[in-house]
Amino acid sequence: MGPAGRVSASHVVLLGPNQQENLALQYLAAAARQAGHEAQLVGFNCRSDTANAVRAVAGIGPDVVGIAMQFQHSIDDGLALARALRGAGFTGHLTCGGHVATFCYAELLRDGAFDSVVRHEGESTFTELLDALSAGKSVAGIAGLAWREHDGVVLGLPRPLVRDLDSLPWPERQPVPYLVAGIPIAFLLTSRGCTETCSYCSISAFSRDASGPAFRLRAPGPVADEVKHLYDRGARAFFVQDDLFVLGSESATLARVMALTKAIRLRGVSPDSAVFWVKGRPDSVSVPVLEALRTMGTLHLFLGVESASAERLAYLGRSHRPEDNQRAIALCREHGIVPSFNLMLFDPDCSLEHIGETIDFARQHPDLPWNVCRTEIYSGTPLYGRLKAEGRLQGDYRSYGYRMSDERAEMMFRILRVCLHERAFAFDSLLNRLISLSFARQLHEHFFPDLATLQLSREVLDLVRAVHVDTVDILDESRALASEPRLDPHVVRQRAVEMALAASRRALTWYSEVDRLWNHLHVRGRSLLPSPAS
């Protein structure tokens, strides 16, 4: 265990996923630097990054290490990394934070090599932690922190959420922007939290567990200042990571989007030269809202479709109805905005009939970027509480699971776990990569509207359509298999394996096509996009 309070200087390394930047850690790093500390970020995306991460930390030699733990599935990797750091001789202060760490602080301090856990939004708590350590003081008593004391765990007073988001320093981004399809892209937050109360959502749970307003907006001016700053660095596409960009009320959304558009334009950034990816809910989409988004430069809307079953939407705490999904998608198509979505096929109490409704929905939109998943259980959510109260929560804080009440639905999930893992459930799944590729082709359609782009777009759309038609067939086949009475375990296992092998064989050339198109768009974009200086 690291000796808390013995550090003479605050030089911190923050470890966490960096595949799409990591604004959370970058905000922390900026806050630490503003307070006079040194901060560096090191990528840690999964267990196989452990050796590199440990080597990087050893090379930097920090006093403090922080590990991001956002989701339940990242806990085991984070615990292993903490052990590896200690094993490699790191004796400084080891802390962690994030959604899951906020709720599982006691378990992490019990099982992990951590000295403390930074709960909820961490900028102030983390900075105070670094201040205390650099001054040789105890971290005990810091609000928002949980720490070890006499073999026990002590929880500090709760720290309210940051009220004024514009008081925070901008996230400390990488020296050069991320590239997608050869176009520099920047990740951006214009708000934090969410107004909704979806039963499965860790974001809502995280915000509501702390005191203060759960949803906060940045002012348009500072957002536009940051957009301009990033634009001047070369960014031409902005991936807005707000959990809720399109607001619940149409009038509020229009006022917000128009104010942002005006402020951004005032700073010399036009929608021709900068485009946006934003998120919204199907029941918040309307013609005026889409027109305003389009005027701002929005190309892509991640739409919270989730399910095509009214019963499942109600169960998941969603405010929209299935007809909102269809209406929102139709309107997006009319307005030249591509919607992407994830379909939560499974939840603890879904039936095979509910799943069928959502498969039918997917079948109607083979050209759109989408993926399928199961509803996962995150600590602190209403769904977690419900399953726990019902005695249905399986596993422990490192991997909560459940068995669906409908055995056929559970069986279908287990079959898909075998035969659709590579296609849909893995991090680098084909369906995830197609969503990325769809955005890449949109960028070229916007920035390089010529015949060659048209041909590339056709190729991408044909590929997306072919994969989705095939994926719906797999979903149908697994659903049919799961609905058979008295399934023999050996037969099910064999059928699942055969389906998986066949699905993988059919996808053989698709993977190569994704690689080819992704790399081609990348190289083409780099060659066609004028440099910021010109």
Add this chain to the structure above:
Amino acid sequence: MRRLKVCYVLSSAGKPILLSATLLGACGSHPVTVGSLDAQAATDASALNQDVNEVLITLPPYDARGDVGVPVPTGPVVATPAGGTLATLPDGCIDLGTAGLGADIAGSRTARVAMEWVTDSSGKRAPVTLGRIRIAPEIVSLMVGLPTVEVTAKSPASASDPVISNVRTDGNGFAFDAAWPSGAPNDACWNWQEPSWIFRTTLRLQCGGQERTVEASTTVALCGAGGRTWGSSGDACAECAQVCEMAPSPVVPAKADDDLPLASALSVALRALVRIDDAVVLLAEHAATGGLDYAWQVSAGTIEHLDRDVVLWRRPGSAGERVALAQVAITGTDLAAVASFRWDRQAA
């Protein structure tokens, strides 16, 4: 602990040709060897009086106790950089088959170069990058003086040329500065495609009263948007392969306590341990222990088994399909999992 030893020679045209693949420590203590000597390769090697090269890789699990082990090369690994020469240890000096390898050595490369960005206090990149040279401790103890480092090849030809200086000791290894007079490189393709450089490290070793020179080559490449991440031979990068709102992967506790089929979940990845020309050694990596059946199949070529979870896959020559597939299906009493490995000649 299992270790894979792959032996190969370089043909007169510089093409690596597999001689054998041996799994040490599998099936009790009996090594399993597959592969056969290519007659032409042997003739070539003999004519050139060439040494047989070895690649030695420690197989997982590395972190059973939460510690850090030897990183396994992942993805379509070319263990032999084009034009590079792997180190060959002098006979009678060190037996690589039994000597323990340092934690930072991938394969049996005597020395492995890794590059790091250097940033100033404002987070800006300096025009000088830091090179680190990792060498197995038992080899360091035999070294005479400092190693020398040079760049022997680069791709594309227009890539910046580093100026190497200040080779020095650095912990258990060595370090050097690489200055980039035309500016630090910041442009990179996805998946380690380019730019890349081959760094040759030359060591002088004192072996049995004789001084021997040993060379090791490492391909160093930039990956990630804007050339953010350095990688060396065998590293994998998925940093910028995605830009989307990703659906969560299902989390499944170790075993559901029920009588429904497929109660347990198994996560499997097919990893390329080493590739020598048209042959690749694949490992079916997963966390389960024992009691599992493996069924391997390939879309082209042949498979030779080194162990139930390790195979040597040989593809037919260049006349075959551009993309080929190897698959493994793993089954147990209450589980099944399938993993695939796609080998795209064009991408590789």
